[in-house]
Amino acid sequence: MHRGRQPEKNDVADAEAIVEAAQRPTMRFVEPKTKEQQSRAIVFRTREQFVNQRTELVNALRAHLYEFGYVAPQGIGHLPRLAEIVEDESADLPDLVRDVCSALLDQIDQLSSRLAALKKTMDTLSKQAATSRRLQTMPGVGPI
Structure with a gap:
């Protein structure tokens, strides 16, 4: 074996490592997530x-x-201004650009609708969980 080189990874080596770890008295084990916990995590990741x-x-x-x-400032709050420019017939935009920008606006609207639906789901979930309700009593903590 060369200096600094790791041993081969295989099932036997994995099994040995598991047995060694399980025999250690200080070894802490993590409880697997429930289906409900995994489902909640998927909702949060999808929203993100x-x-x-x-x-x-x-x-x-x-x-x-x-x-x-x-030119428009950054941020979702300035989206209406961008939509006005795209929809304004007097704006000096080629038709092709106007069509592409309209498609982008449609896609943004769809995502915004889906985000609103996910927010409702998250609000409902946070009201159902005792831990979430307790954490939300802290100042500055919103739906979890």
Whole structure:
């Protein structure tokens, strides 16, 4: 065996490591997550993914309009201004750009609707769990 090189990984080596770890008195084991816990985690991860996708779409829309001289501040709160520019027939935008930007706006609307539905689900879940209700009594802690 060369210096600094790790031994081969295989089932026998894995089994030996598991037996050795199980025999240690200080070894702590993690309880597997329940299906309910896994389901909640999926809801939270999906929401986070949708938020990231929506942010990407808004940034793409801003970038496309910026190429034609239309500047808008960052943030989802300024989306109505971007929509006004796209829908304004007097805006100096080629039809192709207007069509692409409209498609982006439609996609953003769909994601926003899905995010609202997920928020309702998360609110319901947080009201059902005793731990969540207790944590939400702390200042600055919202739905968990």
